[in-house]
Each structure stands twice: as C-alpha cells, then as structure tokens.
Amino acid sequence: MKKETNNNIALNFNTDWKYAPAPESTDHIKLKKKYDLFINGKFVAPVKGKYFETTNPATEGKIADIAEGTKEDVDIAVKAARNAYENVWSKMPAKERAKYIYRIARMIQERAREFSVIESMDGGKAIRESRDVDVPLAASHFFYYAGWADKLEYAFPGKKPKPLGVAGQIIPWNFPMLMAAWKIAPALATGNTVVLKPAETTPLTALKLAEIFQEAGLPDGVVNIVTGAAATGAAIVNHPGIDKVAFTGSTDVGKIIQKALAGTNKKYTLELGGKAANIIFEDAPIDQAVEGIVNGIFFNQGHVCCAGSRLFVQEGVADMVIRKLKDRMETLIVGDPLDKNTDIGAINSKEQLKKIESLVQIGINEGGDYYQTSCSIPSKGYWFRPTIFSGVSQSSRIVQEEIFGPVLAIQTFRTTDEVVEKANNTAYGLSAGVWTDKGSKIFKVTSQLRAGVIWANTYNKFDPTSPFGGYKESGVGREGGLHGLSPYLKMN
Amino acid sequence: MTTASPASIREAIGSIQSPAIDQVGVEERVARFTKRSIKKDSKMLALKLALSMVDLTTLEAKDTPGKVRQLCSKAMRPHDSADVPSVAAVCVYANLVKVAKDALKGSNVKVAAVATAFPSGMTTRNIKIEETKWAVGEGADEIDMVISRGHFLRGEYAYVFDEIAEIKEACGQAHLKVILETGELNTYDNVRKASDIAMHAGADFIKTSTGKIQPAATLPVTLVMLEAIRDYYYQTGKMIGMKPAGGIATAKLAIQYLIAVRETLGAAWLNPDMFRFGASALANDLLMQIIKQKTGVYQSIDYFSKD
Numbered sequence: 001m002k003k004e005t006n007n008n009i010a011l012n013f014n015t016d017w018k019y020a021p022a023p024e025s026t027d028h029i030k031l032k033k034k035y036d037l038f039i040n041g042k043f044v045a046p047v048k049g050k051y052f053e054t055t056n057p058a059t060e061g062k063i064a065d066i067a068e069g070t071k072e073d074v075d076i077a078v079k080a081a082r083n084a085y086e087n088v089w090s091k092m093p094a095k096e097r098a099k100y101i102y103r104i105a106r107m108i109q110e111r112a113r114e115f116s117v118i119e120s121m122d123g124g125k126a127i128r129e130s131r132d133v134d135v136p137l138a139a140s141h142f143f144y145y146a147g148w149a150d151k152l153e154y155a156f157p158g159k160k161p162k163p164l165g166v167a168g169q170i171i172p173w174n175f176p177m178l179m180a181a182w183k184i185a186p187a188l189a190t191g192n193t194v195v196l197k198p199a200e201t202t203p204l205t206a207l208k209l210a211e212i213f214q215e216a217g218l219p220d221g222v223v224n225i226v227t228g229a230a231a232t233g234a235a236i237v238n239h240p241g242i243d244k245v246a247f248t249g250s251t252d253v254g255k256i257i258q259k260a261l262a263g264t265n266k267k268y269t270l271e272l273g274g275k276a277a278n279i280i281f282e283d284a285p286i287d288q289a290v291e292g293i294v295n296g297i298f299f300n301q302g303h304v305c306c307a308g309s310r311l312f313v314q315e316g317v318a319d320m321v322i323r324k325l326k327d328r329m330e331t332l333i334v335g336d337p338l339d340k341n342t343d344i345g346a347i348n349s350k351e352q353l354k355k356i357e358s359l360v361q362i363g364i365n366e367g368g369d370y371y372q373t374s375c376s377i378p379s380k381g382y383w384f385r386p387t388i389f390s391g392v393s394q395s396s397r398i399v400q401e402e403i404f405g406p407v408l409a410i411q412t413f414r415t416t417d418e419v420v421e422k423a424n425n426t427a428y429g430l431s432a433g434v435w436t437d438k439g440s441k442i443f444k445v446t447s448q449l450r451a452g453v454i455w456a457n458t459y460n461k462f463d464p465t466s467p468f469g470g471y472k473e474s475g476v477g478r479e480g481g482l483h484g485l486s487p488y489l490k491m492n
Numbered sequence: 493m494t495t496a497s498p499a500s501i502r503e504a505i506g507s508i509q510s511p512a513i514d515q516v517g518v519e520e521r522v523a524r525f526t527k528r529s530i531k532k533d534s535k536m537l538a539l540k541l542a543l544s545m546v547d548l549t550t551l552e553a554k555d556t557p558g559k560v561r562q563l564c565s566k567a568m569r570p571h572d573s574a575d576v577p578s579v580a581a582v583c584v585y586a587n588l589v590k591v592a593k594d595a596l597k598g599s600n601v602k603v604a605a606v607a608t609a610f611p612s613g614m615t616t617r618n619i620k621i622e623e624t625k626w627a628v629g630e631g632a633d634e635i636d637m638v639i640s641r642g643h644f645l646r647g648e649y650a651y652v653f654d655e656i657a658e659i660k661e662a663c664g665q666a667h668l669k670v671i672l673e674t675g676e677l678n679t680y681d682n683v684r685k686a687s688d689i690a691m692h693a694g695a696d697f698i699k700t701s702t703g704k705i706q707p708a709a710t711l712p713v714t715l716v717m718l719e720a721i722r723d724y725y726y727q728t729g730k731m732i733g734m735k736p737a738g739g740i741a742t743a744k745l746a747i748q749y750l751i752a753v754r755e756t757l758g759a760a761w762l763n764p765d766m767f768r769f770g771a772s773a774l775a776n777d778l779l780m781q782i783i784k785q786k787t788g789v790y791q792s793i794d795y796f797s798k799d
Contacts, residue, residue, distance in 0.1 A: 009729045011722070015759040017537050017750075022529035128527060287719045288517025323726070331755040340529040437512035457514050 013330040022340045024127045029114045034065040035203070037073055037227060038210035040080035041220030047072040052229075054203055057124035058337050058346040058381040066203050069226035074195065074235040077224040081166040081193040082241055084221030090163055090191050092219075098149035101188055103216045104209075105142035108135065108181075111212070115205055119177050120337040122204040124346030124382070125300055127338050130177075137462055138181035141480075144464035145189035148485060152190065155482055161489040163191035164267060165243035168236040171206075172249045173199035173348050174303040174404075180206045182479050183246050184223055185464075190488040192244070193222050197236055200229040201349045234260070242266060244488065248305075251402075251428075251473050258476075269477030269487045271305065271469060273402040274430030276451065277423035278308030278459060279413075282316045284435035285457065290324045293408070296433060296459040298332060298386050301344055302406040303352070305474075306431035308459050310399060311410045312419050318412045322390055329373045329386045336378070344406060347382040356384050356405035363389050363398035368409070394425055402428070416441075420448045429471030433459045452478070508649075508688045511723075513680040513716055522711045525751045535747070536785045542746040543570060543778045544577040545764045546771055547604055547735065550584060551611075551703065557591040560584055562799040564595035571779050571796070573786075579775060580764035581634060585610075586627035593631040604669070605632035608659060611673070611702035613638040617655055624662040634667040635659070638702060641676045644686060652686070653693045660694035669697035669735055674713045675705040683713055687720035697733035703770060708738025711748060718756040731760060737770025743781040746774055 034051065036043040051065040069077075089097065108115065112135045119130040152161045167187045171179035176198055187194050198206035210225050226232055230253075237245055237260050245268040247257050254272040261268050278296045280289045296308025313321045337345035347353040364370050368389035377383040390410040392399050399409045413419040423432060432451040434442055442456045452470045455461060462468070467483035469475055477487050530538055548567045550559060560582070567579045581602035582592050592603045605627040608620040624635055637659050643651040660668050670690040674683050690698050698717055701708035714736045721732045734753070740746055746769060753761050761767050776796045784790050 009726060011725075011758040012760060013755075013758040015754055015762055017541065017754060017762060018534060019528060019530060020532045020534035022531050132527075283512065285512040285514035285517060287511070288514040288521070291517055291521050320726075327758075340527070437514075457517065458520075 011327055013327070019333070019341045021336070023336060024117055024120075024338045024340060026117055026121070026338065029117050031064060031118065031204070035067060035207045035227070037067045037069050037077070038207065038225040039073070039077045039221075040224065041214065041218075043210070046070065047076070052200065054122060054201065056121050057201075057348055058378070060380055060382075063122060063204065066200075066227045069197070069228040069232045069235075071235040073226055074232065074239055077195045077226050078166055078168075078239050078241040080221035081195050081224055084219055085163070085165055085193040088219045089193050089222050094150035094152070094191070097188065097191065098146045100216060100218050101142050101146035101149060101185060104212055104218070105139045105146060107212045107216055108139040108142065112136065112139070115177060115208060117338065118208060119205050120345065123173060123176055123202045124337050124348050126342040126345040127340060128342065129300060133462075134175055134178045137464070138177045141178075141181040141185045141464045145185035149189040152485065152489070155485055156489070156491060159491040161190070161485075161491055164488060164490055165192060166241055167192045167194050167244045167246060167488065168239065168242040169194055169196040169246045170233045170236060170249065171196065171198055173202040174300060174305070176202035177205035177209070179248055180209055182248075186479070186484045187246075187488050188222065190485055192488050195224045195226060195236055195242070197226050197228060197233050200227070203227045237261065244268065246479075246487070247271070254475065267487060269469070269479060270475040271477075271479060272430075272473060272475040273428055274305045274307065274470065274474050275310055275400065275402050275426050275428045276306055276308050276431040276433065277310045277312055277419075277449070278433040279419055279423060279435065279445065280311070280313045280317065280321055281434075281436040281441065282314040283437045284317070285437060286317060286321060286324065288457070289435040290321060290328055292433060292435060292457070292459045293321075293325055294328055294332070297408040298344055298406050299460050301347055301384070303348055303404055304460065306453060306460065308431075308433050309403060309408060310423075310426075311408055312413050312422065313410065315412050315414055322388075322410065325388065326371060329388070330375070332373060332375065332386055334375050334377055334383060334385060344386060347384050347405065350382055352404065353382040353384060356403055356407065359398055359401060359403045359405075360387060360407055363392070363396065363407070363409070366392070366396050366398070368392040368396060368398065394422060400426065416445060420445060424448075424450045427473045430474035431455070508692055510681070510685045510688045510720075513684050515680055518680055518712045518715055522715055522752070525711065525755065526748050528748075528751050530747050530751070536782070538747045538750055539743055539778050539782045539785065540577055541762065542743065542750060542769065543775060543782070544580060545768050546579040546775050546778070547581045547583045547737070547768050548579050548775060549582075549703070549737070549770055549772050551606060555585065555588060557588065559799070560588045560591045561595045564592055564601070566775070566797060566799040567601045568596065568599045570775055571783075573783070576779065576782060580768055583636065583770065586623065586630055586632065589627060589630035589632045602633040603631060604634035604636055605630070606636045606702075608637040610636070610638055611704040613640050614642075617658065620655070621658060621662045624659050628662070628664055628666045632666055634669060635663050636669045636671055636699060638671045638673060639686060639690065641673055644677070644682070649685070649689055653689050656690055656693035656695060667696040668694065669699045669733075670695040671699045671702055671737070673702055673705055674700045674709075675707045680712065680716045683716045684720055687717050688724070691720065691724045691732050695732060697735050697768070699735040699737055699770065701736075701738040701770075703738035709736035709740055709770075711752060714749060715752055715756065718752060722757055725757075731766060733766045733768065734761070735768040735770055740769055740771050741773040741777060743774070743777045746778065
C-alpha cells in the first residue's frame with residue numbers, strides 16, 4: 001500500500017506570525033561565583049587550589065569557577081564517605097534513611113524552577129525539557145527509592161541484602177541532575193554512601209543538590225561531590241576505598257574503567273553509548289510515529305544515549321514519513337535554552353559540536369542524502385540544526401557510530417526479518433523503538449531485538465520504576481526499578 | 493435510499509485508506525501546543541487573527557430577526573476600536589439567512605446556514621437536499637451540513653460519502669462545511685475516517701461539531717482533522733479548510749488552536765478562508781484580551797456588547 005505523495009506540493013511554515021521571545025526569568029536563582037568541593041557535609045577548597053570555569057554553551061559566557069578535585073581530594077572524600085558509612089548511615093534504621101531521601105525529593109520539587117533554570121544555563125538544554133522532564137524525574141527517583149529503603153528484604157525474598165559500602169559514581173553532561181538522582185537515590189536507599197563526580201561541563205546542579213543535602217540535614221559524608229575532569233574520575237575508580245563504581249558515559253571510557261576494575265573486588269555498573277534502531281512499520285500510526293522520530297533523535301539536542309539515531313522505515317511509507325519528518329523539522333525552534341518556546345537548545349560544548357560536525361561531514365562525504373532545517377540559529381554559542389541523512393547503509397560510519405547530536409540516519413526495509421537483522425547489527429544494544437498498530441507484531445519484533453529498553457509506539461519515556469541498561473557495548477547492569485537496587489547490595 | 497453514485501465516486505471511496513491514529517501520541521502532541529508561550533506582539537497578532545476567523549453563531553429555536561441583526565452588527569464591527577477586524581461569518585438557521593444577508597450588505601462578512609436537518613441529520617436525503625437548496629436560494633454563502641452519524645457508525649461509508657457528494661452538488665456556488673459531530677464518533681480513528689470521506693466527497697471545510705453534543709471541539713480531535721487535511725493536500729494539492737466549533741470560549745484556547753494550525757499546516761491555513769472558529773462567547777473574550785494588550789488593564793465585561 002504505497003502512500004501517494006505529490007512532491008510538487010509543499011507546506012510553508014515560514015509564517016508572518018512568529019512566536020515572540022518568552023524567556024524564563026533568571027532573577028530567582030542563586031549562584032555563587034565560586035564552588036568548592038562538597039566533602040563531609042561542607043564546601044571545602046581543593047587541596048591543590050585549582051579551579052576551572054563552567055560556561056553557558058548558549059552564550060559562551062562564564063557562569064562560575066569550579067574546584068578541580070585531585071587524587072588527594074578524592075582520598076579525603078572517600079574517607080569521609082567511609083566514616084559516614086561505618087558510623088552513621090549503615091547503622092541508621094532503614095526507615096530513618098528513607099525520611100532523608102523523601103525530604104530531598106520534596107526539596108527538589110520545591111526548588112524545581114531554580115534547578116530547571118540552572119540546568120538549562122549550564123548544559124544548554126531547552127527549559128521545556130529541564131522543567132518538564134529532568135527535574136521532575138530527578139525528584140521521582142528520590143521518591144521511588146525512598147520507598148524501597150525499609151523494604152529491601154521484600155525486594156529480595158529469602159535473602160539478606162546488605163549494603164556494599166562506598167559507591168564511586170561518575171555521571172555525564174547530558175542529564176546532569178537526573179543522572180545524579182539515578183545514582184544517588186538507590187545508593188542511599190540501600191545504605192551505601194557516595195562519592196560523586198559530575199561532568200566537568202555541567203557541575204552546577206549537582207552542587208546545588210549538595211546545598212539541599214545540607215538543608216535536609218543529611219549526615220555529613222553520606223554524599224560527597226568532587227568536581228573535575230577525567231583525572232578526577234580515574235582517581236575515584238582507582239581508589240582502593242571504593243566498593244562499587246557506577247558510571248554513565250561513553251563506551252570508550254567505559255572500557256577503560258572496566259579494564260581498571262578487572263581483578264578488583266569492586267562491583268560496577270556501566271551505562272554506555274547507543275545507536276538505537278527506531279522502526280516504523282507500514283501499519284504504524286504515521287503522524288504519531290513522525291512525532292516519535294522527533295522525540296527520539298531531537299530530544300535534548302540528540303545528547304541521549306538511548307536516542308533513536310537509526311531510523312528504519314518500511315518501504316511503502318518511506319517517502320511519506322520522510323516528507324512529514326522534514327515538515328515537522330521546519331517547525332522546531334532552535335535557540336535560547338531559557339526560552340519557553342525553544343524545542344532544541346545549545347550543543348553542550350565546543351568539543352561536542354566539533355565531533356558532531358566532523359561526523360556529519362563524514363556522512364556527506366560517504367554520499368548520504370543530507371537534509372538540514374532552515375531555522376535560524378544564534379550567532380554566539382554552540383548550535384547544530386536538526387539534520388537527517390537518508391539513503392545510507394549499514395556500512396556508513398554515521399550508521400555505526402554514536403554521534404550524540406541531532407543527526408538521524410534513515411534506512412528503508414521490506415521485511416521484518418530484514419529489519420531485525422539490521423537493527424541488531426551494531427556493537428551497541430541500549431534501546432530501540434517499534435511503531436505498528438498491531439499488538440502481535442510489537443511482541444514478535446521486540447522479543448528479537450537485542451536492546452535493553454524497547455519502546456512501542458512511543459520513544460524516550462522514562463520512569464523510576466522501570467529498569468534501564470544495555471546489551472553488548474552499551475553497558476553492564478541495570479539502573480532504575482527493582483533491578484536498580486541489586487548493584488548496590490550484597491546478598492547473603 | 494437514493495440512486496447509487498457513479499462508478500468513479502465508488503472507486504474514490506475504495507481508495508480512501510485512513511492511517512491508524514494513536515490516541516496517546518495525539519494527546520502528547522497537543523500537550524506541546526498548549527505549552528507554547530505566546531506573548532506581546534505575537535499575542536496581539538494571534539488575537540486579531542482569531543477574531544477575523546470567528547463564525548459568530550446563533551442556533552436556537554428562539555432566535556429572532558432582531559437577535560440576528562444585532563449579531564450581524566457585532567460581526568461587522570466587533571468593537572469601537574478601528575483596528576479590530578470584522579469576523580468571518582455569521583452562522584444561522586436557513587430561515588434567518590435573508591435577515592442576516594440584508595443586515596450584512598456591503599460588508600465582507602459571509603452568511604453561513606446550517607442545513608441537512610441540523611443538528612441530528614435524522615431525515616431523508618431528499619429533504620436534506622431540498623433544505624440545502626432552499627438555504628442557498630435564501631442567499632447563504634456557506635452551508636454547514638451534518639453527516640449521517642448513524643450510517644457512519646454502522647460502517648455504511650458509501651452512504652455517507654454519497655450524501656456529502658449530493659449536498660455538495662446542491663450547494664452550487666456556496667461553500668460546503670461538513671460537520672462530523674466528533675463527539676458522537678467515539679474514536680480518533682473514526683474522526684480520521686470521517687474526515688477523509690468528507691474531503692474526498694467534496695467538502696470545502698471539515699468541521700468538528702454542531703455545538704449541540706458534548707464533547708464539542710477539542711484540540712486532539714482538531715489535530716487529527718488537520719493531519720487529515722495535510723495528507724489530502726499532499727495527495728491532491730487541494731486545500732481543505734478546518735472549523736472547530738463549540739466549547740472554544742477563551743482567547744487562550746483559541747490561540748492554542750492557531751498554534752496547532754501553524755505547526756501542522758503552516759502559513760497558507762492561517763487566514764479566515766482556511767480556518768474558522770464556530771463560537772459565540774469567544775469574540776468578546778478576544779476583544780477583552782485585545783484591549784488588555786493595548787491598555788495593560790482588563791476592562792469590565794460590561795463594556796463589551798453581548799449580542
């Protein structure tokens with residue numbers, strides 16, 4: 001059933017009626033000029049006295065100086081965490097631990113607006129997303145895991161779950177606040193203490209979270225935040241006082257960590273890259289699937305490990321889907337992350353922008369059919385227009401490699417077997433999407449896909465009750481839900 | 493039953509393959525429209541645009557020539573302020589078309605008449621055709637017909653198609669708006685199918701509701717219809733208009749509808765030839781907001797004429 005579409009007819013989205021700027025106010029936020037390390041319940045200067053800048057990727061302007069934690073600082077932080085673990089946190093009745101976690105969740109909700117604005121300033125993501133997704137979800141993770149704190153024996157019947165000790169946690173720059181919540185909430189609920197390193201380009205919301213820990217009266221040393229870059233992360237991974245490593249980030253770094261941990265007693269979870277297949281069958285709800293493609297690849301500027309970056313469309317509807325996708329892309333607003341109408345914010349860093357640009361150039365050189373929206377972008381800051389490549393093949397580098405930007409590679413397929421084979425033909429296996437109006441087809445296809453998270457007739461939906469994690473080079477272990485408890489526990 | 497339609501029309505019905513509609517996805521997309529923030533100049537433009545798209549409507553058995561004349565006066569000059577546009581049309585029962593036509597003489601405001609045993613459509617096809625011809629003869633520029641929901645829900649799509657095609661023929665030069673009465677169609681899949689049938693059968697506009705059944709117009713239903721219009725345009729190059737009617741009483745909601753139009757169909761549909769609001773209370777709220785934008789303060793509702 002080939003869907004007819006006449007390509008001489010075009011819609012014009014360049015209307016006289018423009019949306020006037022609607023920037024979210026920044027008057028209500030409180031930021032310091034300089035942030036120290038958060039160790040043992042206090043903000044303390046780094047031993048070596050070094051600081052680096054965190055900037056706003058939408059303006060390239062400096063926001064604050066951030067302490068650069070070294071081996072020495074990590075050592076102090078791990079000792080503080082150990083002390084808090086042995087003398088306070090592991091001794092405290094579980095229901096008391098839960099009260100702290102609930103309190104943190106409530107305080108995040110109370111200050112949601114402030115956190116959303118800071119998240120958008122520091123990381124470049126659209127306020128619509130930080131306000132509606134990141135911050136509310138971060139609060140829900142604390143709420144959810146608070147509930148488990150005194151019910152661990154029911155979570156694992158017949159076993160006696162015990163905490164591991166000190167967890168070293170390293171989080172990425174794409175969802176700074178949400179990833180901090182993903183890591184800290186289950187660690188605290190299971191009775192562990194934490195040394196967390198936020199990404200160097202987005203440390204602010206984690207440091208603001210430290211202020212909440214202080215206000216919530218969380219005992220000193222239970223959560224320590226050591227800011228810095230790769231060397232700081234390595235110091236955490238390699239510190240002998242760490243019992244468990246939780247890392248979210250690139251597959252390359254994940255492999256380095258896995259090597260470093262080989263032969264040690266440290267438990268670990270790695271949540272790494274992805275190159276997800278988003279599969280549109282002919283019988284799919286087409287207009288909603290197009291929206292799903294947009295949410296899959298353009299959500300958070302495509303800085304999403306589970307982004308639907310490989311689109312597979314069944315032949316009969318391919319022309320129609322691509323045409324509709326292009327029309328929809330024309331209505332996406334790229335610009336000031338703090339504007340409430342912005343759909344796509346700034347690329348997180350200059351480095352990431354260069355990486356996206358170089359991979360897109362490779363895609364063009366490989367001969368893919370390239371299309372980019374005509375939207376205007378600000379002159380300052382790091383930006384990339386929503387981009388699609390059709391007519392690419394499995395051997396194209398833009399089909400194989402994670403771009404981590406708003407760039408979609410489109411292929412067509414005829415049969416279910418063919419698309420399953422292509423979808424699985426990747427080193428990654430984090431997520432996938434399937435679009436069809438037939439329930440039976442959903443089950444048939446999803447059971448053959450080797451991916452940790454699979455969405456049917458939707459994409460990029462997250463919930464604290466649902467486990468998340470990858471197959472193959474997309475990682476080890478699961479976070480979220482009941483499954484997210486066990487990496488922080490030993491069972492006797 | 494009237495005579496069967498020509499083979500070519502039968503063929504057309506066969507080619508209508510409405511895509512599946514996912515309810516959750518439609519409602520999520522609508523949520524994005526409602527989160528757009530429209531301020532300042534952008535808001536002023538939208539308010540005036542919305543006002544120019546209103547079909548001022550009175551469809552009550554107790555309607556009088558006097559009431560219709562008042563409505564027409566409001567339609568031509570909604571407010572004493574010079575830069576406020578007139579509305580698009582006045583919508584009445586066919587027996588009051590002449591009164592309206594007379595009152596609107598010399599203006600650009602159109603007269604729309606509801607026909608085909610509005611609002612239920614529960615009569616024979618011949619009577620519907622006769623009523624349509626009568627309304628057109630009285631001077632109606634536009635005919636708002638209702639589809640036979642009973643036949644549609646029984647799956648008798650060809651009956652619905654033929655009826656629309658025959659009413660279209662009876663309209664002559666008058667524009668035909670086809671009311672789907674989405675509040676009785678139960679699913680978005682049905683709304684989509686009815687939209688496709690109406691467009692293929694000759695509708696110039698598709699319209700959500702009579703205003704007599706709840707729910708009347710909603711944003712998700714309107715989005716489904718706008719997407720049907722888009723697909724029809726992609727296939728044929730023909731531009732079909734859209735009219736949500738009933739339940740749109742506030743300027744804020746009207747602007748959300750305009751956002752849906754802007755982001756689904758674009759510039760060519762953002763005018764009264766292609767998009768209308770079937771409403772009565774909406775005009776005054778739009779006026780109130782326009783004055784508020786100009787002066788910075790809300791005026792008492794008593795300063796706006798209720799016609």
